[in-house]
Amino acid sequence: MPGRNASAPLTLDQRGYPLVDGQPLKLPPKERAVLGLLLRRRGQVVSKDEFAAAGWQGQEMSDESLARCVSQVRRALRPLGLQVETLYGLGYRLHDEAEAAPRGVEPSPASRGELQHLRQQLQQRTPAAVGLVMERARRLVAAEPAYGAARVVLADALAVAVNWGQLPTAEAVQEGLEALAEVSPDEPGVDAARGALLDMAWRFDAAAECFQRVQAMDGDNAEALLACSRHLLFTNQAGRAVQLLRRVRELAPHALHVRMNLARALVQSGQGEAAVEELRLAGEDHPGQLVLLAFTLAMQAMVAPRDELAAAATRLTDGLDTPPFVWTVASFVYARLGRREAALDIIDTALLCSATTAGEASLHAASLAALGEYDRAATLLERAAAERAGMLALVLRDPAHADWLPHHPRGRALLRTVFGEG
Template sequence: MIELDDMGVPRLKQGGPLKLAPKERAVLAQLLRRPDGVVSKAAFAQEAWQGEEMTDESLARSISRLRRVLKPLGTTLEAHYGLGYRLVLEAPSTPQDLETLAHARQLLVQRTPAAVTRCIELARGLCARSAGLLEARIVLVEALVVAILWGQLPTAAGVAEGMALLADFGEGRRDFPGFHAARASLLDLAWRFDEADEHFTLALRSEERVDTLMAYSRHLLCMDRCAEAVDVLRRVRQLAPHLLHARMNLARALVQGGAGSEAVAEVRAAQVDHPGTPVLQAFALAIEAMVAPRKELEAAAQRMTDGADAQPFAWSVLAFVRSRLGLRDATLDIVDAMLLCSATDAGERSLYAAPLAAIGETARARALLEAAAEQGCGILGLVLRDPAHAHWLPADPAGQCLLKRVFG
């Protein structure tokens, strides 16, 4: 598939030279000269950098860029800890598989329960029939993380499946783009935040993928490092100005950090950019109710629950809006009905802790959060940091125990 021409320049066997920057071209040329062996960092420094200073980070960036170019060609770069890198030729993925992978990624960006379910189906199929397509494993893990956060998958089962997918990478491929961020996301869901922090450090050292930054922002919110999360999400907005869930996460980070008016401005701007998006509409109502509750929000939230196809999250938003307006009985009507009659797991039920806390029902709110903790629900890290709980949970003795249980 790839060879060196007479001038020592990497090229496709049935095509022209690969479009690479000089450093990446020199690195690939070295690897092609030793297709079955490991090229050491010292060798790269001597030949590819030719006396210029080479840092671990600069080499890692070159390797990361090369992987993106080589991935569709069925070629992988393996990292061998303490030694260097090795070129591994694999069976190339079919055009159909690559198209399926692209479609799965598009579905994941939509962030709706139905789209995430379909993404998981497609990615599982790709992993089963195209073992060398490592990006399919990364996409599947990312989709599993979102499904757990949506309450579509039990945390334990989803984390176990994701960890098994990443374990197949082996020691030599763990700097594949997205690997460390994917593992860190799973560790966050398992409340292993210190380990997750280590993997995010490794991920950010060599790459600036939007998906990595998004996952890192969630980690920072769990750690209550709101200012850092805002900075990361503003960087995401520069890289991907129209990415919906980035703007939603930014608004959440702003509220959590005490910048409510900026959060409202962010969700209103996002609604202009993404008109008629139900998830965003519900989220925007919750943000506005948290920052500046007003009667008009109730009617808008009520409309989202009309019809047989109303999304479950619409009811939790309506309950929260009513609770922020001081409508105690109307809030309890929704909460009691949903907790008694709907088929929700402990993670989804924990979302009703916010409206209960807002009307002073902190004992019931705490019980929902503790039930989610008993089941190890991955979403609980974010739920506990919800600004709706900031006024009571840290001051409540049982709440303090809950925070310590999850965050250590």
């Protein structure tokens, strides 16, 4: 509506419809209900359950659906000088922008130091490191709500956690998108973080728009371009991903996660020997890194399986605190070498563990496929799809599935579900 400004009064009519200067504010029904509840409770926190009762009238409300509604309400209120604030774990609150934490306020030196440390931790890309970064980034955002860079790191950590299967996809994506909704579009890395979250939600077209902006505006940001390259892997553009990752490697030549992603892209594009060589060189720069040792072993088993890899897998799992991803690699190595009993023993033990999520379990599908257990592999992948596990997109693009997935009826159905292919 032309002529709206921050002084225009926002009210509700007798039916609960929002009015600006007495004129209807056009919104879809759910968004109208969300705004009505926020306006009636102005200045107070409104919980997700209250939104579900008001706007969804007893029907199931997904976190992503509520986040989309709130996003539209924010856009409608911005010209009026009103803001919908996210309070993590609690809900939302409506207030004037003047009451909100001011944007552009310089964070404290301690907060800047903490953020730099979190960025370094996140580069490790291990489940333990990602969990630590999420916890501390949430505290940092709570302490410095106007610190846009901290919100970007939180969103990045949430996307990586989903990719490891550590968090339910819908909740993590919603939390990340809500965090980014408060960030200036000029903040470095914000488009890449949003695109990574959308990829985890299998919203690849929306993610592609984010990554187009990344390449146009964040062309020297290694982390942003890395997220863009992963989008290319999700969307089966491995050749382009290799080209982009080589550019990223020039920007960050010693970053381990960049080298590992490049190796993955090389394998996915049919350049297995080049991938193994890339990992050998990475090992010289990062000796003894468990995640690299495990990843290298998996790539070697995929490209050129040989008997001595079994001993390496046994050494890697020789300990009381072996992480789950290492056991996944060991099962794959044994499966590729035809050691059926050893591989199935690991898989069956993992699947019996109540702490194993459907996403984590889907990683064992590659081992089952290597053993010719295609139906059982499909079952694990279908369970992950039913839970909309964000990590499934990359799992399905694993070269270990390339020879059977497109030719198996259940495999084709999975590709349609996640990517719309077939």
